[in-house]
Structure formats: structure tokens, C-alpha cells
Amino acid sequence: MPASDPTADWHWVLTLQTDRGTVGDTGVIAIPAGASRHEVFRRLYEQQAQHYGAAAVLFFDLQPDQL
DSSP: OOOTTTTTEEEEEEEEEETTTEEEEEEEEEEEEEEOHHHHHHHHHHHHHHHHHHHHEEEEEESSSSO
């Protein structure tokens, strides 16, 4: 993912099952052109895991942030 690539904004939703219960989060992320869905998922999951610990993914969605 070269830094010179243009980026696009994407809206994401991630729901996790943790030992503390079900948690969900949502946001907008700038993704460089050429990034894979899997790379974005791993990045978001790792961010959430730092906050909630290891968890099972119940739901993940990634859509362009436009109408």
C-alpha cells in the first residue's frame, strides 16, 4: 500500500462476541487504493482486540462512505 496512492473513505461496522458480552463499533476509515478487504478487516479487528481482548467476529461490513 504505497503512501502516494489516493485514498477513499469507507464506512465499517464490526460486531464482536467477547468474554464480557457482545460489543459493536462503527466508523469511517480512509483506505488507500489497492488495499484488500482482508487487510482492512485485520486492521480494524486488531484495533478492537486491543480494546476488548480476543473475540469472535459476529458481523463485519465495509461499504463506500457515499450515498
